[in-house]
Amino acid sequence: MTAGPLVVLVGPMGSGKSTVGALLAERLGVPYRDTDADIVAAQGREISDIFVDEGEPYFRDLERQAVAAAVAGHTGVLALGGGAVLDEGTRALLAGLPVAYLSMDVEEAVRRVGLGAARPLLAVNPRRQWRELMDARRPLYTEVARVVVATDDRTPEEVAQAVLDALELKDV
Numbered sequence: 001m002t003a004g005p006l007v008v009l010v011g012p013m014g015s016g017k018s019t020v021g022a023l024l025a026e027r028l029g030v031p032y033r034d035t036d037a038d039i040v041a042a043q044g045r046e047i048s049d050i051f052v053d054e055g056e057p058y059f060r061d062l063e064r065q066a067v068a069a070a071v072a073g074h075t076g077v078l079a080l081g082g083g084a085v086l087d088e089g090t091r092a093l094l095a096g097l098p099v100a101y102l103s104m105d106v107e108e109a110v111r112r113v114g115l116g117a118a119r120p121l122l123a124v125n126p127r128r129q130w131r132e133l134m135d136a137r138r139p140l141y142t143e144v145a146r147v148v149v150a151t152d153d154r155t156p157e158e159v160a161q162a163v164l165d166a167l168e169l170k171d172v
Contacts, residue, residue: 004074005071005098007021007169008099009099009163011141012104015082020102020151020159027164028077034079035078039066042062067093098167100149101144147163147167
């Protein structure tokens with residue numbers, strides 16, 4: 001088996017990576033890790049504050065480092081931040097790993113996260129910004145993914161089961 005995480009979840013903000021990741025880890029009997037949480041813990045501040053105080057390039061550098069450390073040192077379920085796939089080096093690290101892209105449409109995003117102020121990249125005209133982000137990121141999510149799992153109108157439990165089925169993993 002390939003070294004590294006048992007499952008890697010990618011997808012846009014609000015797609016359920018954290019919730020589904022925790023469910024998958026529980027069902028598989030492995031640890032769960034979220035690179036956004038790693039960054040928040042290391043920096044002692046929220047990601048939105050890092051964006052405001054230091055800017056997106058600074059955050060992306062932190063994210064690149066967090067993903068590299070997690071891919072190298074974590075063997076459970078790993079959730080990546082929505083923009084992690086923007087980095088070419090990160091995409092290369094994910095090659096060959098069991099990556100599941102959790103997809104959703106804009107209406108589902110609005111319903112789940114409201115596209116509110118806590119999302120620094122969506123501060124102005126959030127629906128348009130979300131669509132533009134997805135136009136840029138969707139091909140990258142697809143590039144790194146072994147499987148694509150739609151999350152629209154599904155419970156986290158249904159999404160977790162769909163990921164297990166698509167990656168042909170058995171829960172404990």
